[in-house]
Amino acid sequence: MTKNTNQTLLPTSTAGSLPKPVWLAEPQKLWSPWKLQAEQLTEGKQDALCLALQEQQQAGIDIVSDGEQTRQHFVTTFIEHLNGVDFEQRKTVKIRDRYEASVPSVIGPVSRQKSVFVEDAAFLRKQTNQPIKWALPGPMTMVDTLYDAHYKNREKLAWEFAKILNEEAKELEAAGVDIIQFDEPAFNVFFDEVNEWGIACLERAIEGLKCETAVHICYGYGIKANTDWKKTLGNEWRQYEEVFPKLQQSNIDIISLECHNSLVPIELLELIRGKKVMVGAIDVANETIETPEEVAATLREALKYVDADKLYPCTNCGMAPLDRAIARGKLNALSAGAAIVRKELANI
Template sequence: MALTLPPLPTSVVGSLPQPGWLLDHDKLAHQTPPRVRARELWRVAPELLEEAQDDATRLAVRSQETAGLDIVTDGEQRRESYSNHFATALEGVDVDQPGSVINRSGKPIPVPRVVGEIRRPQPVQARDVRFLRAVSDRTVKITVPGPFTMAQQSQDEHYGDGRALAMAYAEVVRAEIADLFAAGADIVQIDEPWLQARPEVARQYGAEAVTRAVEGAAGPVHLHLCFGYAAMVSERPEGYSFLPELADTPVDTVSVETAQSHLDPAQLRPLRGKGIALGVLDLSTPEVETPEVIADRVRRALDDVDVERLVLSSDCGLKYLPRESAAGKMRALAQAAEVLRGEV
């Protein structure tokens, strides 16, 4: 369907907090975001889990609509983390006997072991899109982990070459993107935080993997590039280590965080010509910003972006916030957008 959005449309990156009756937040808070399955996080019996996740998705959609957001997601209510839902659905990986990599905090974490050719036996999230499309008449966005990030979050025992592994992931992401648009998505977003976390490796083949995954997409693809969940990574760098490299990729919009990091918006200038989803909600605190504080965060970037292609967003996923805080922050974001639309 054609996108009909107002100026400065509002959205969140992807995730929203899951209800306490669905997911054990205490267990979630005391572990790094899982890269293999973490079924112990769910509080609902396996035979009732899909129905419960559907109900939570309805609540997540309503919370975005009630707040006044223009683009809605499914809140990633079916996921233990942003990446493992998709990554563990692929063939060629062993998640029962996982491998290990060092994460951005310098800690070893369990990850899928790649033991054969990466394949996608069937669409992973097409049903999620169809469900989202059925419960909302707004512009809908679905997220999927990017190929470079999944390659970095795995232990390769098959390809023996980092680029070959990333390109194998790019092929399955490319196929998934096609199915997500066919299922009714208006926007597909690939999440690529490890482009920022591993810039030296990313400069070798990160943009190539992204390009392969996105080329020929039937609709706009956004790329989320961040410093990690505020609940997990408290220290933010002063700038992005991998931004200009995205200028020549076919992604439509680049999603960046600026609130918690106080990013100098001049760093966004190399991406002129692309859309920017500007993260202006600080997720390191449950405190709800005023619309004026959020509007000021946007105003400081207006000279450095193409305003007609600017989306107002959260820094990252809201998964780790209290639900009331997430609702308040989304509402303040929508109110800030209303103020700014009268100015630009």
């Protein structure tokens, strides 16, 4: 396995989640309870994973994923498998300084008894020869999704999670995952902590990996709490400016970010020049399906600051809360838009 897993120019991928089939969980909902149980649930999750893969392939997505079909939530499903966290002892906390949620409590030392996603990743690997990407929650975002009654120190808990994530990531790499992505929406909020210890924790999580690594930093799913927050950010969203300089110096290979339909000044990409960039060219916060030309326009803007061989067209965030037909349409638009720009680059 090498660090150049895809030979296609402008290889497309998704940021993570795709909508679940209606027979597996209630659609258009985060933390949706499973409709199946026991062996039927295991089989249903695998069937859903195969469907998500097929939909990506039919849309022409180059770097495929599991669509997060086997997990209820991008953070808590991983945490459920750890020692030291009690899901019965719940507290209400403010997540990302944005909205209140009832979350589990850290009541003792955190550790991982066994791999969480490796069996699912190995199953996906058997289904395709394409490069595959697997998402894990980042240490800071994990900390931000819990009530800490044990360490009582965000940084200390984050370092413990970084060690656990590193164990998981190494097993995912061994199972054939080509890109391991860490989701860190908290990086868009807690700037001082990101620069003081957040990026260092992330580097601990990727220590020793030979596969490509990515960090995904976005403005969140298209849920009301996030869209309301965006309205308070003014005419320019400059959050990336706070963390990009240090990320540019980090060992992370790829930075995944939100671009299309956002108020992020595109020139901020200059701050991470030299890195591979997954440019979000699909808005997940509305149900309008982009035209291929709209996707292409976003990619052309990004190419002013990112070399073509380092640009990876992507979605802004996960698409779990969207209708499946809309998500399919957006995947098709992403591929078609990338194809337009690929052709233009070939003719230069």
